[in-house]
Amino acid sequence: MSASSTIPLAPATSIGANSFWRRALRHRSFVLGTVLCLLVLGAALLSLVWTPWSAYDIDVLSKLKPPSASHWLGTDVFGRDIVSLLLVGARATILVGIIAVGIGLSFGVSLGLTAAARRGWTEELIMRMSDFTFAFPAVLSAIMLAAVFGPGMVTSITAIGIFQIPVFVRVVRGSAGAIWAREFVLAARACGKGRFRITVEHVLPNVMSVLIVQATIQFALAILAEAALSYLGLGTQPPTPSWGRMLNEAQSLLFQAPMLAVYPGMAIAIAVLGLNLLGDGLRDLLDPRLSRER
Amino acid sequence: MSKSNDTPLIAVEGLGISLNTSRGRAQAVREVSFALRRGETLGLVGESGCGKSITALALMGLLPDSAIVSGSVRLDGGELVGLTEPDYCRLRGNRISMIFQEPMTALNPMHTIGRQVAEPLRRHKKLSAAEARREAIALLDRVGLPDAAKRVDAYPHQLSGGQRQRVTIAMALACQPDVLIADEPTTALDVTIQRQILDLIADLVEERGMAMILISHDLGVIAENVQRMMVMYGGTVVERGTTAQVFSRMGHPYTQGLFRARPRLGAGKGTRLTTIAGTVPELADLPKGCTFADRCSFVIERCRAALPVAIDVGGDHRVRCIRTDVSMAGAVAEAGA
Numbered sequence: 321m322s323a324s325s326t327i328p329l330a331p332a333t334s335i336g337a338n339s340f341w342r343r344a345l346r347h348r349s350f351v352l353g354t355v356l357c358l359l360v361l362g363a364a365l366l367s368l369v370w371t372p373w374s375a376y377d378i379d380v381l382s383k384l385k386p387p388s389a390s391h392w393l394g395t396d397v398f399g400r401d402i403v404s405l406l407l408v409g410a411r412a413t414i415l416v417g418i419i420a421v422g423i424g425l426s427f428g429v430s431l432g433l434t435a436a437a438r439r440g441w442t443e444e445l446i447m448r449m450s451d452f453t454f455a456f457p458a459v460l461s462a463i464m465l466a467a468v469f470g471p472g473m474v475t476s477i478t479a480i481g482i483f484q485i486p487v488f489v490r491v492v493r494g495s496a497g498a499i500w501a502r503e504f505v506l507a508a509r510a511c512g513k514g515r516f517r518i519t520v521e522h523v524l525p526n527v528m529s530v531l532i533v534q535a536t537i538q539f540a541l542a543i544l545a546e547a548a549l550s551y552l553g554l555g556t557q558p559p560t561p562s563w564g565r566m567l568n569e570a571q572s573l574l575f576q577a578p579m580l581a582v583y584p585g586m587a588i589a590i591a592v593l594g595l596n597l598l599g600d601g602l603r604d605l606l607d608p609r610l611s612r613e614r
Numbered sequence: 615m616s617k618s619n620d621t622p623l624i625a626v627e628g629l630g631i632s633l634n635t636s637r638g639r640a641q642a643v644r645e646v647s648f649a650l651r652r653g654e655t656l657g658l659v660g661e662s663g664c665g666k667s668i669t670a671l672a673l674m675g676l677l678p679d680s681a682i683v684s685g686s687v688r689l690d691g692g693e694l695v696g697l698t699e700p701d702y703c704r705l706r707g708n709r710i711s712m713i714f715q716e717p718m719t720a721l722n723p724m725h726t727i728g729r730q731v732a733e734p735l736r737r738h739k740k741l742s743a744a745e746a747r748r749e750a751i752a753l754l755d756r757v758g759l760p761d762a763a764k765r766v767d768a769y770p771h772q773l774s775g776g777q778r779q780r781v782t783i784a785m786a787l788a789c790q791p792d793v794l795i796a797d798e799p800t801t802a803l804d805v806t807i808q809r810q811i812l813d814l815i816a817d818l819v820e821e822r823g824m825a826m827i828l829i830s831h832d833l834g835v836i837a838e839n840v841q842r843m844m845v846m847y848g849g850t851v852v853e854r855g856t857t858a859q860v861f862s863r864m865g866h867p868y869t870q871g872l873f874r875a876r877p878r879l880g881a882g883k884g885t886r887l888t889t890i891a892g893t894v895p896e897l898a899d900l901p902k903g904c905t906f907a908d909r910c911s912f913v914i915e916r917c918r919a920a921l922p923v924a925i926d927v928g929g930d931h932r933v934r935c936i937r938t939d940v941s942m943a944g945a946v947a948e949a950g951a
Contacts, residue, residue: 439679440679502719503714503715503716503719503720504719504720504721504722504723506676506714506720507712507714507720507721507782507785508722508733509674509676509706510674510676510706510707510711510712510714510786511706511707511711511733511734511737511785511786511788512703512704512705512706512707512708512734512737512738513703513707513733513737514699514700514703521725521733522722522724525722525724525725526722526723526724
């Protein structure tokens with residue numbers, strides 16, 4: 321054939337998982353983000369099988385102890401072990417993040433894809449509805465929902481989840497719309513594919529990278545929102561430990577025991593930072609244009 | 615192919631397409647008619663925006679929902695205009711296929727080429743994954759992709775432009791369609807590759823007895839690759855006939871202008887290309903009469919009155935011009951000079 325055939329073809333294996341992980345390991349913020357996220361995940365998993373002390377037992381005699389060999393980070397105002405509280409609190413954080421982002425993803429993605437595929441009044445309706453939802457600040461709406469349905473984890477997760485939906489609708493509609501305008505979609509239609517198949521086989525895979533990145537960022541926002549709601553007393557209810565509630569309880573003792581506020585604050589910061597770095601890393605790694613250069 | 619019968623494979627009659635543009639409704643295509651039998655090839659030439667691609671998309675049923683199509687398109691006697699989307703989906707890629715201009719963007723970057731070639735086979739011919747894969751390798755081999763058995767798992771970005779166009783051809787031909795539409799299949803490719811791709815398409819058309827519609831703005835490509843041609847301008851066919859007829863006795867002033875605007879080897883250094891004065895009219899406000907009137911050097915008052923009818927200047931070579939007496943006399947004089 322012509323000169324074009326002399327372009328070397330990389331072995332098929334370098335395309336798949338291998339090259340992704342090789343590039344990933346060289347990506348600093350991806351590695352750091354992954355480590356931080358695994359730290360939080362590990363803490364939550366560890367708390368299921370082991371904590372240094374019970375996170376629920378109150379021991380007023382040993383309250384507000386400084387760090388020691390038995391209580392590594394000291395105890396809180398009820399004498400509970402801080403390390404144990406942080407470990408168990410990670411569960412609430414991850415649970416809220418996963419469920420809320422799950423709600424946002426499943427509804428947001430299907431609505432966004434539908435809007436991009438159907439156009440016309442369907443798109444108008446979906447987009448105006450998501451604008452309407454988007455117009456309310458999430459935390460404020462969560463407070464409203466908590467006022468109506470009573471505070472608690474379910475209410476806060478639902479509220480945070482609902483207000484994730486329009487973010488995903490917009491992101492997906494935008495990128496899916498761009499994919500629909502691409503020639504390979506026209507080519508796919510010329511091959512006889514219907515709207516649904518094109519959406520599933522061509523549009524969704526191509527918006528996936530944007531989606532994953534957005535999901536990690538939304539995960540971080542959900543964690544912040546949960547912490548804020550718990551801090552306000554509308555999220556996780558006592559005695560279930562949560563980082564936001566720990567902050568709330570530490571507030572009144574800010575001058576006697578400032579470290580009580582620092583520990584959960586650090587934990588939240590680590591989780592959010594980890595997710596943001598992970599999202600950044602994924603955005604770089606999943607961009608086909610960047611991967612092609614290597 | 616030996617199987618030739620009298621009903622044409624694809625027959626287009628009085629095709630009109632009206633599009634919704636930012637400037638209101640525009641009659642993008644008017645009174646386009648042609649018929650093709652198996653093994654016949656037709657070229658569509660014209661500048662950008664003259665309605666070539668829109669005509670192709672109309673045949674494929676891929677126009678935007680807002681487009682209004684009038685007239686008739688028959689495939690093997692069955693009417694395509696007004697067909698429902700699911701019915702059209704069964705035809706596309708199966709009986710009527712299309713090759714696109716940009717091989718760089720006509721392939722999905724996320725899927726392997728093998729999967730994309732196998733897709734129509736699985737869909738229309740209901741082949742199993744393994745059968746479709748085997749067929750895809752055979753097809754890729756047929757279109758001249760070297761080492762097809764290995765490259766079937768490659769992604770589009772690992773191939774060169776020419777190779778990708780071979781893949782899109784394999785995709786279009788997977789289900790052995792009856793009609794192939796090639797919309798500027800070589801415009802995005804190097805000149806050296808162009809020839810190979812066009813030869814490949816010509817071989818395949820002959821081998822499988824398809825009818826082909828080749829769209830190009832390149833007169834050279836048209837001259838060498840099709841039996842009959844139509845010159846389009848402003849949404850109408852201004853001249854049609856066999857390729858030999860049109861090239862030997864260009865009847866329409868626009869065809870003559872196109873021909874003069876070709877770059878030629880051996881022209882003196884610094885010679886400027888002859889251009890056609892003016893620009894293509896906006897489809898939203900086409901003139902009432904001949905669409906070429908504003909750019910034509912033979913224009914008279916009567917040209918602007920109404921769209922001229924296509925007149926036969928000999929052997930079913932039709933020219934949509936009322937001044938062929940003058941324009942063709944000029945052409946003859948020029949050829950003699």
